[in-house]
Amino acid sequence: MLSLTTHLIRTAAAGALAVSGGLAMAADDFPSRPITHVFPWGTSSPTFAASQMIATAMGEELGGKVNTVSRTGASGMNAFKSALAEPADGYTTIDGYLAPLVIAPMNGNADHTYKDFIPLHFAVSNAFAIVSRADEDRWSDLPSLIEYLRANPGKTRYSAGPDVALPHMVAAMVMQHNDTKSRHIPYSAIADGIKDLRGGILDWAVTTPGAYKANETHLRVEAVVTDANDAQTWYGGAPLIHNYMPDYPLKGLGSVGWTWWLVKAGTPADVVQELRDAQWAAMQRDDVRQKVMDLGFVMNGYTADEYDEVVGPVESMLEAANHALAWEKQALEGL
Known part of the structure; x- marks a missing residue:
């Protein structure tokens, strides 16, 4: 006759085997x-x-x-x-x-x-891209856009979609890095900002691939904001931002x-x-x-x-981009 202790040990062991077997069966059947x-x-x-x-x-x-x-x-x-x-x-x-x-x-x-x-x-x-209207003649590329913004602080308007979203962070970082100022006009969707860029209400914008493709013939890409070469294909071989700004702080997945x-x-x-x-x-x-x-x-x-x-x-990179948003706000308030 089994002692009570032996019986309890065997019962516990059998229970453990049953549970583990049930888990194995559940995993084997996944997904059911x-x-x-x-x-x-x-x-x-x-x-x-x-x-x-x-x-x-x-x-x-x-x-x-x-x-x-x-x-x-x-x-x-x-x-x-x-x-x-x-x-x-x-x-x-x-x-x-x-x-x-x-x-x-x-x-x-x-x-x-x-x-x-x-x-x-x-x-x-x-990847995001900085774009202008296709017929924009105040600048011809990203360096000349930066120079125009520097010469006209706070007098231009741009959109990167909603306030404080990643595209806005990316744009603010570009301006902080170059000590330039432009006023962000928030839109609930980037596509809406692109529509107003085409209509002359905005001067430049940050776009997504989808919004760019829908308006491709009306836009000129000044720079693709990434260091990933694969992203150039979607934007017609446009230059990467690091071609112009090798020390731009957002790299890898920090800017996309x-x-x-x-x-x-x-x-x-x-x-x-x-x-x-x-x-x-x-x-x-x-x-x-x-x-x-x-x-x-x-x-x-x-x-x-x-x-x-x-x-x-x-x-870590986005914490720096957050600081760029604060810098943008303060810089514009000082104008």
């Missing part, structure tokens, strides 16, 4: 239902289309479905809050765009930091829009690995890569184990 990929912006943008393409291919690699769902508002924070309210089981993935992932916490508008998530892989990036796909902390490691493998396989497919590239995005190829190494320096 559709996965929701939470996207922080609207559905009409090229960014949504790019994420949807990758998510659809990822679902095919998993033998299931990954549905891209838009959760807009609060500069991407509504999407993050929605995703973080779900269980950490791998059935909710997050489109970790720069604004809610890094900029919001940096400005004290989020309870999380980028370190509070488990990374899958980097998805895509898109980008997204790193994530899951909630606590997601089982084997599920995370399945998601990583599926995302990577999806992004290596020629059909997916071509479609994403046609939308103006670059697949930089960063992997999950590079997350801290890549994102950490971006946070």
